[in-house]
Amino acid sequence: MASPTEEMDAESLSTAPREESSQGAVALPRLSTWEMLRWAWRQLTSMRVALVLLFMLSLAAIPGTLLPQRSANTDPTLVTAWIDRHTTVGPLLDRLQFFTVYKSVWFTSIYLLLFISLIGCIVPRSWQHAKTLRKPPPAAPRNLARMPVTYQWNDSSGVAVDAKLVAAETALKKKRFRVVRGIDADGGGWVSGEKGYLREVGNLVFHLSLVGILVGFAVKGFYGYQGKILITEGQSFQNVSLKYDDQELGGGVNSDKLPPFSLKLNTFEARYETNKDSKDLGQPRGFTANVTYSAAHSDQKKQKAVKLNDPLSVDGVNLYLVSHGYAPVITVRDGTGKVVYSSPVKFFEAGGMFKSTGMLRLFDGIKDKDGNKTSLGIQGVFLPTFAGMSATQGPISAFPAAWNPELVLNVYTGDLGAQNSVYRFDTTKARQAVLDPKNNRKAVALDLEQDKTVQLPDGMGSISFDDVKQYAQFDINHDPSKTLVFVSAVGIVGGLILSLGIRRRRVFVRVKPAGDEAVRVQVAGLARAEDARLRDEVKGVGRGLRPAKVGAQK
Amino acid sequence: MINESLAKFSNWAIYIAMFVYLGAFFAYTVEWVFGRKSSFVVKAAAVAVPAQAEALVGAPGADRISVPDDLSELDDLPDLEEPDPVIDGGDMRAITAGGFAVGLTMLGFGLHVIGVLCRGLAAHRVPWGNLYEFTIAGSAVAMAIYIGLLFRKNARWLGVFVTGFVVAILGLAVEVLYKDAEQLVPALHSPWLVVHVAAAVLCSGAFTVATLSTILYLFKSRYETQAKLGVASPTSMWKRVPSAMKLDLVAYRILAFSFPIWTFTVIAGSIWAERAWGRYWGWDPTETWAFITWVVYAAYLHARATRGWKGRNASIVALIGYFCFIFNYFVVSIFVNGLHSYAGVK
Numbered sequence: 082m083a084s085p086t087e088e089m090d091a092e093s094l095s096t097a098p099r100e101e102s103s104q105g106a107v108a109l110p111r112l113s114t115w116e117m118l119r120w121a122w123r124q125l126t127s128m129r130v131a132l133v134l135l136f137m138l139s140l141a142a143i144p145g146t147l148l149p150q151r152s153a154n155t156d157p158t159l160v161t162a163w164i165d166r167h168t169t170v171g172p173l174l175d176r177l178q179f180f181t182v183y184k185s186v187w188f189t190s191i192y193l194l195l196f197i198s199l200i201g202c203i204v205p206r207s208w209q210h211a212k213t214l215r216k217p218p219p220a221a222p223r224n225l226a227r228m229p230v231t232y233q234w235n236d237s238s239g240v241a242v243d244a245k246l247v248a249a250e251t252a253l254k255k256k257r258f259r260v261v262r263g264i265d266a267d268g269g270g271w272v273s274g275e276k277g278y279l280r281e282v283g284n285l286v287f288h289l290s291l292v293g294i295l296v297g298f299a300v301k302g303f304y305g306y307q308g309k310i311l312i313t314e315g316q317s318f319q320n321v322s323l324k325y326d327d328q329e330l331g332g333g334v335n336s337d338k339l340p341p342f343s344l345k346l347n348t349f350e351a352r353y354e355t356n357k358d359s360k361d362l363g364q365p366r367g368f369t370a371n372v373t374y375s376a377a378h379s380d381q382k383k384q385k386a387v388k389l390n391d392p393l394s395v396d397g398v399n400l401y402l403v404s405h406g407y408a409p410v411i412t413v414r415d416g417t418g419k420v421v422y423s424s425p426v427k428f429f430e431a432g433g434m435f436k437s438t439g440m441l442r443l444f445d446g447i448k449d450k451d452g453n454k455t456s457l458g459i460q461g462v463f464l465p466t467f468a469g470m471s472a473t474q475g476p477i478s479a480f481p482a483a484w485n486p487e488l489v490l491n492v493y494t495g496d497l498g499a500q501n502s503v504y505r506f507d508t509t510k511a512r513q514a515v516l517d518p519k520n521n522r523k524a525v526a527l528d529l530e531q532d533k534t535v536q537l538p539d540g541m542g543s544i545s546f547d548d549v550k551q552y553a554q555f556d557i558n559h560d561p562s563k564t565l566v567f568v569s570a571v572g573i574v575g576g577l578i579l580s581l582g583i584r585r586r587r588v589f590v591r592v593k594p595a596g597d598e599a600v601r602v603q604v605a606g607l608a609r610a611e612d613a614r615l616r617d618e619v620k621g622v623g624r625g626l627r628p629a630k631v632g633a634q635k
Numbered sequence: 636m637i638n639e640s641l642a643k644f645s646n647w648a649i650y651i652a653m654f655v656y657l658g659a660f661f662a663y664t665v666e667w668v669f670g671r672k673s674s675f676v677v678k679a680a681a682v683a684v685p686a687q688a689e690a691l692v693g694a695p696g697a698d699r700i701s702v703p704d705d706l707s708e709l710d711d712l713p714d715l716e717e718p719d720p721v722i723d724g725g726d727m728r729a730i731t732a733g734g735f736a737v738g739l740t741m742l743g744f745g746l747h748v749i750g751v752l753c754r755g756l757a758a759h760r761v762p763w764g765n766l767y768e769f770t771i772a773g774s775a776v777a778m779a780i781y782i783g784l785l786f787r788k789n790a791r792w793l794g795v796f797v798t799g800f801v802v803a804i805l806g807l808a809v810e811v812l813y814k815d816a817e818q819l820v821p822a823l824h825s826p827w828l829v830v831h832v833a834a835a836v837l838c839s840g841a842f843t844v845a846t847l848s849t850i851l852y853l854f855k856s857r858y859e860t861q862a863k864l865g866v867a868s869p870t871s872m873w874k875r876v877p878s879a880m881k882l883d884l885v886a887y888r889i890l891a892f893s894f895p896i897w898t899f900t901v902i903a904g905s906i907w908a909e910r911a912w913g914r915y916w917g918w919d920p921t922e923t924w925a926f927i928t929w930v931v932y933a934a935y936l937h938a939r940a941t942r943g944w945k946g947r948n949a950s951i952v953a954l955i956g957y958f959c960f961i962f963n964y965f966v967v968s969i970f971v972n973g974l975h976s977y978a979g980v981k
């Protein structure tokens with residue numbers, strides 16, 4: 082029989098590792114390498130270090146929320162602009178990886194340490210708990226009066242010790258305790274019950290699920306990929322990484338072997354608030370991209386209306402509608418009337434009511450007045466509902482839907498310089514064409530319904546505005562970690578609820594003969610940490626064991 | 636379409652609720668002031684303080700009850716729970732003021748709830764679509780928790796702090812965060828919005844009440860130390876809040892209850908992000924601060940489970956957690972650019 086005199090404080094109910102107060106940190110005697118390693122491991126897997134690491138993780142996450150970050154979802158020019166504005170700290174922070182915080186060496190080290198600590202702390206505990214799960218609860222301590230909650234009384238109804246113990250055992254079992262019973266040498270006996278094992282199970286599930294999330298992140302980083310595509314109405318897309326406008330492939334992804342599904346954007350619809358009295362006039366109310374797609378190596382064509390919050394899933398790849406824009410169809414003819422270019426040109430939202438900017442550069446097919454080849458650059462704004470010119474903002478748009486579409490263009494020839502962004506090219510070395518010689522104006526507005534064509538000077542040709550199409554931007558994402566992460570997330574919530582909601586407690590009953598047909602009954606309880614209901618539990622057990630007394634009810 | 640008259644009605648209800656709470660706040664204060672002057676309290680305090688202080692010293696065995704032999708009536712055992720602190724001190728005026736305070740709290744709460752509901756009905760959606768709505772709903776939850784504690788645990792001592800805080804936060808909501816009832820931008824059309832933000836609203840109320848209790852704990856435990864040294868003022872207001880141990884326990888219970896809900900909030904948010912943006916986690920500023928809040932509260936729970944960190948240190952960690960939470964809602968979502976098109980204050 083286990084020694085009932087063993088130290089029984091509430092802590093012993095916990096499977097938590099004991100803090101070796103501050104001993105670990107005091108003067109280190111000379112240690113061998115092996116002992117040093119063991120000491121370091123013990124420190125790393127201690128609760129105190131876990132606490133410090135948790136704090137460091139949250140601190141380290143902060144800079145990434147305050148500084149612009151380089152990532153697939155954000156505009157990379159923000160980072161460059163920030164560095165340009167802060168000439169001293171900018172480059173320094175850049176070298177210290179402050180613009181890629183969540184991939185930086187220091188952030189990664191902290192969470193790797195945390196998770197090594199977690200594994201080192203949780204695996205031995207799971208092991209230990211698995212053993213306790215199979216063992217009966219320990220014997221009742223000899224001196225129940227030392228327990229945090231205890232009651233005792235003499236029962237002189239003539240009941241035998243054994244019968245009382247059996248009654249106690251049944252009562253505890255009914256309350257879902259795991260119970261053992263034992264006999265003492267002095268003719269007395271005890272019952273010891275324990276419940277709330279699920280608390281520890283929950284705690285372990287929770288911490289193991291955290292490890293699951295980390296593994297998920299690693300899988301995502303290595304085997305996942307993401308990209309961005311823009312498709313104009315009527316155009317198709319084939320899932321080949323070359324066709325992405327922007328991409329980020331994990332190290333384990335073979336870019337030649339993406340599943341080659343295909344996709345065609347049939348129409349794009351956007352709804353806006355049209356109530357003229359509403360402050361929200363022009364606010365988006367819904368977007369739908371109607372697509373036809375077919376999975377890789379399949380001829381079957383399927384339809385889907387992709388919306389925000391409602392992505393398209395094909396071949397394990399998800400396509401999310403994230404943004405949209407206008408692509409006016411522009412036709413450029415040379416001096417002889419031959420079509421040099423005729424296609425939708427994507428414009429990007431750059432102002433209120435979907436005022437958008439865009440550009441087109443042609444390096445072939447246009448000849449200047451001397452008959453020499455020249456390049457032609459068109460740069461300008463598109464206004465879905467043109468509402469005139471403002472002195473301060475230039476052309477303005479009154480509504481985001483294409484009710485009165487208008488293009489306002491500037492045209493350049495000669496050296497078109499480098500392309501600075503999707504919106505514009507460098508015009509410093511280019512020559513700007515006068516498009517409206519009568520008024521000597523360089524910018525002209527092209528209305529889709531009226532003057533659909535503007536003549537270029539010197540017989541270079543003409544530019545026409547033929548149609549308005551819309552394009553949709555999809556984010557493409559392949560993430561094989563989703564199932565694992567989801568299961569882990571469920572484990573986290575479930576484990577937490579068990580771990581914080583269930584109380585682990587022990588209840589002991591001792592019965593011993595007290596002369597004259599009487600027995601002395603002691604009931605006591607012991608709980609792990611805060612437990613408001615321990616007293617009720619012990620009271621309940623005690624009440625069940627007392628002989629029913631006449632007139633005792635109140 | 637927005638029902639404008641209902642939206643206006645909601646605004647009035649919130650406005651009046653704020654003033655009713657202000658009245659309750661004053662009534663609670665009057666109760667404290669008159670109660671303090673009562674000679675009864677001074678006498679009671681003279682007895683209670685050493686007892687409370689002793690309970691603290693003898694902490695390990697403090698809740699041990701040993702019953703003499705032959706006790707057959709377990710139900711008659713003296714209750715282990717410490718007696719509720721007396722605020723009104725038996726003073727008639729204080730008792731009247733206290734009655735008013737509770738009445739006004741209930742009235743204000745009724746109006747507050749009506750205000751939140753009408754806001755949702757006016758816009759035909761859940762009433763937590765922007766920061767203003769989030770704030771009025773979250774403060775209603777805080778108030779509901781207080782009222783629950785008031786009736787179940789007689790937590791009158793929290794009244795003056797909760798009403799004071801809620802008046803301030805409603806003032807902020809009405810004056811700074813206010814936004815007309817509107818339809819949601821398309822990115823917010825998702826059932827996950829409903830659960831994600833509903834859970835966040837619950838947590839905001841729970842974290843707030845836990846934080847008030849934590850702050851009281853810090854003051855009270857300083858007071859108890861002084862009392863043990865015999866340098867505490869005999870008429871100090873801290874006598875009329877529960878013992879530090881109990882305040883700490885109230886805060887812990889609320890936080891242990893809300894931590895899983897907050898965990899769920901973050902998870903529901905990342906499921907929503909997965910649906911809307913294609914990735915469940917992208918280190919967006921709002922996301923990151925929700926994570927930081929979560930980590931800090933996890934640190935709090937660890938600190939409480941670690942010997943030597945219990946008590947003061949742990950409660951400071953809890954306050955840092957609340958700071959992160961508030962920072963996220965009032966600073967990050969307004970001033971830091973991210974994907975979360977939520978605040979609507981810009």
Ligand code: HEM
Nearest residue numbers: 095097098126127128131195198199202580933936937940
């Ligand atoms: C991201 C990291 C972590 C989070 C979010 C986390 C969270 C939690 C939570 C919420 C609890 C429940 C507290 C309670 O029962 O009152 C807990 C308990 C516990 N954690 Fe962690 N934990 C993390 C890392 C760790 C690490 C690294 C260790 C190991 C050193 C650890 C060891 C423990 C232990 C031993 C308990 C049980 C404490 C007890 O039984 O009272 N945790 N953790």
